[in-house]
Amino acid sequence: MAMEGAQPSGARQILTLTVNPALDISTATAKVESSHKLRCGASRVDPGGGGVNVARVIQRLGGRSVALFTAGGPTGEAYRRLVEAERVPSLVVPIRGSTRQNFTVDETSSGRQYRFVLEGPELSEAEWVSCLDLVAHTVPRGGYVVASGSLPPGVPDDFYARVARLARENGARCLVDASGSALGRALSEGVFLVKPSLRELAEHAGGALESEQDQMDAAAALVSGGSAEYVALTLGARGAALASSSGVLRLRVPSVPVVSTVGAGDSFMAAFVLRMAQGRPAGEAFRAAVAAGSAAVMTPATELCHRADVERLEAELRSA
Numbered sequence: 447m448a449m450e451g452a453q454p455s456g457a458r459q460i461l462t463l464t465v466n467p468a469l470d471i472s473t474a475t476a477k478v479e480s481s482h483k484l485r486c487g488a489s490r491v492d493p494g495g496g497g498v499n500v501a502r503v504i505q506r507l508g509g510r511s512v513a514l515f516t517a518g519g520p521t522g523e524a525y526r527r528l529v530e531a532e533r534v535p536s537l538v539v540p541i542r543g544s545t546r547q548n549f550t551v552d553e554t555s556s557g558r559q560y561r562f563v564l565e566g567p568e569l570s571e572a573e574w575v576s577c578l579d580l581v582a583h584t585v586p587r588g589g590y591v592v593a594s595g596s597l598p599p600g601v602p603d604d605f606y607a608r609v610a611r612l613a614r615e616n617g618a619r620c621l622v623d624a625s626g627s628a629l630g631r632a633l634s635e636g637v638f639l640v641k642p643s644l645r646e647l648a649e650h651a652g653g654a655l656e657s658e659q660d661q662m663d664a665a666a667a668l669v670s671g672g673s674a675e676y677v678a679l680t681l682g683a684r685g686a687a688l689a690s691s692s693g694v695l696r697l698r699v700p701s702v703p704v705v706s707t708v709g710a711g712d713s714f715m716a717a718f719v720l721r722m723a724q725g726r727p728a729g730e731a732f733r734a735a736v737a738a739g740s741a742a743v744m745t746p747a748t749e750l751c752h753r754a755d756v757e758r759l760e761a762e763l764r765s766a
């Protein structure tokens with residue numbers, strides 16, 4: 447099948463995969479407390495979920511990707527329309543259940559943020575197999591497949607491992623952002639890049655990884671053990687590390703006003719894969735990724751990063 451999502455500059459193609467998308471509803475209220483009705487301000491609705499967020503950020507940064515995602519019920523319909531409105535090319539796998547909704551509330555009196563994350567509809571075997579079939583038919587040869595986000599009920603925990611295998615068999619590179627057993631199985635299969643947070647890496651390694659040295663060593667061990675060519679360990683406000691066969695790079699974050707950290711990980715992933723697809727070296731992709739993650743924390747609630755912020759921070763990191 448021809449991919450309609452070619453990069454404008456003829457760069458390599460990117461397919462993102464989201465099996466558990468969510469309509470992200472966000473709003474604000476003065477104070478979150480029990481029993482009373484909480485009067486909220488204006489609300490905002492975004493099409494969220496790992497892979498789709500990655501595709502949306504790629505779009506904002508001037509690149510192109512195709513977002514493959516499941517959608518069902520009235521919420522799924524709304525979700526598809528929102529993705530379409532952002533002009534992100536999509537491939538939809540219809541499902542019987544209804545696309546889930548997540549709810550984020552900013553408490554204005556304290557600056558705290560509450561995130562309610564729902565489980566998502568159960569997928570039948572036929573449905574998740576359809577996702578894999580569509581991946582198999584649309585893997586961009588010589589390009590990138592980004593598998594990101596949680597797996598909904600019904601989907602086996604080797605799902606991302608299967609995606610990684612399909613990518614490899616079709617000459618594409620697979621990037622995974624997942625946790626728990628879905629992450630573990632993907633690493634056993636072997637991937638191009640994995641982007642764990644410290645918590646995800648520590649859980650996988652089975653230790654607390656308290657010192658920075660332990661953290662770098664755990665990332666490097668995944669590379670030397672053949673689980674991933676690149677390990678991008680993101681450390682929130684402490685920045686990130688990139689382990690590969692040429693060693694470990696460490697970047698601190700530029701100082702930015704922290705408004706909402708929602709979407710930082712997805713923005714990181716988006717900038718990384720976009721720069722790689724554009725043929726840039728990994729070190730440069732890593733710098734862009736840290737810049738995009740930090741730009742994402744400057745925007746309110748579920749809002750993604752702005753291109754101008756990413757480019758400014760990228761330049762700052764280059765000259766640092």
Ligand SMILES: Nc1ncnc2c1ncn2[C@@H]1O[C@H](COP(=O)(O)OP(=O)(O)OP(=O)(O)O)[C@@H](O)[C@H]1O
Pocket residue numbers: 642643644679680681682683684685686699700702704707708709710711712714735736737738739740743
């Ligand atoms: N408080 C912060 N200040 C500046 N930059 C940040 C902050 N939090 C995150 N970032 C940037 O975003 C990147 C990814 O963030 P983080 O490590 O929180 O990812 P994550 O845990 O996957 O996030 P998510 O909650 O989106 O899944 C970091 O490497 C950093 O560049």
Ligand SMILES: [Mg+2]
Pocket residue numbers: 623643711712
């Ligand atoms: Mg994350």
